Amino acid sequence: SCTLRDSDGIILKQMLNHLLKILQNKDVNGFFAFPVTDSIAPGYSSIIHHPMDFSTMAVKIEACEYFTVMDFKKDFILMCNNAMTYNRPDTIYYKEAKRLLHIGIRQLSKEKLLHLKKTQS
Ligand SMILES: COc1ccc(OC)c(-c2cc(C(C)=O)n3cccnc23)c1
Numbered sequence: 001s002c003t004l005r006d007s008d009g010i011i012l013k014q015m016l017n018h019l020l021k022i023l024q025n026k027d028v029n030g031f032f033a034f035p036v037t038d039s040i041a042p043g044y045s046s047i048i049h050h051p052m053d054f055s056t057m058a059v060k061i062e063a064c065e066y067f068t069v070m071d072f073k074k075d076f077i078l079m080c081n082n083a084m085t086y087n088r089p090d091t092i093y094y095k096e097a098k099r100l101l102h103i104g105i106r107q108l109s110k111e112k113l114l115h116l117k118k119t120q121s
Helices: 007-025 054-062 069-086 092-107 110-120
Strands: none
Touching (some): 007 069, 007 092, 007 110, 069 092
């Protein structure tokens, strides 16, 4: 469990796991479920220097590496931007990343998070 034993640490963990599940459910093809390898995407590791994917985010939640929802949101945006950097706009990966990004920005908006905080507390 978290190094932060206070109740906030647990509540944040519950909230981030809830948000991860909502966002990951939108990735119907699983393109963002695991790290992109150079074998499926030639030259990926020399183009993308800060890779990110949902499985890595799940590990970071468990290891208490996110202190705020904004830290979590930054990794989500990084993941989508990586896909929109490496892939051309006419590819399914670029299009899926753009769609996921818009859904995520809405789900992680201040209003939504305030509502979630109210329902969680
Ligand atoms: C076609 O099946 C899969 C399965 C898993 C993938 O990433 C985990 C991907 C994949 C995911 C990506 C991304 C996210 O850029 N990608 C880019 C080029 C070629 N493949 C991918 C594709």
